[in-house]
């Protein structure tokens with residue numbers, strides 16, 4: 001006999017029509033965790049990604065148990081977009097634990113301006129993002145160095161934020177005119193992360209508008225072959241930077257000549 005039986009329906013016992021005994025499970029509590037993972041995923045997704053989810057529903061879901069928390073968090077934090085301003089974002093603060101939300105982030109998009117962010121870039125790239133890649137689920141990091149770069153406030157004309165001759169490249173035989181911040185520890189930490197991030201796909205973009213000549217040596221050339229010189233001729237709002245080229249050139253950059261002070 002096959003798995004589902006092969007007897008003709010004519011030979012099956014006729015229902016007595018008197019009593020019907022309900023299966024035992026019918027009165028038992030519904031066990032959500034007995035559902036197949038793909039069904040749980042679908043249900044959790046409906047709760048979290050509903051057009052107007054109730055705050056209480058999300059909270060209850062996250063507080064159910066560790067397993068449901070992990071399944072919900074991997075959906076809820078799958079894509080995260082952060083605009084960094086004067087301080088580091090709460091999601092990126094604190095040590096990484098079993099219930100840290102950021103360990104579930106798979107795709108992270110960070111937008112910041114250098115001037116506003118220098119105070120925490122060292123921490124961010126030295127520890128936080130590396131941990132998210134090594135111990136968490138971070139797979140793709142998109143970094144956008146936003147508008148206001150450069151502007152007079154950022155570049156300034158003082159010792160800290162002016163231009164200078166910088167020794168760069170392997171062996172540091174090449175000298176380029178570059179903003180002085182490229183020699184500072186927080187920027188070098190950023191470059192180090194870009195160079196060492198092996199398990200994460202990192203994409204780096206700068207604002208296409210008025211990005212000055214400094215980024216030009218690292219971004220793609222226009223299809224016309226026309227030189228950019230700080231004023232991008234294309235329609236892109238953001239220019240992709242060749243990460244390997246930036247790392248190769250700027251890692252370990254040092255000041256070549258003392259900065260001239262204006263009298």
Ligand SMILES: [Zn+2]
Pocket residue numbers: 211212213215216217219228229230231232
């Ligand atoms: Zn350019």
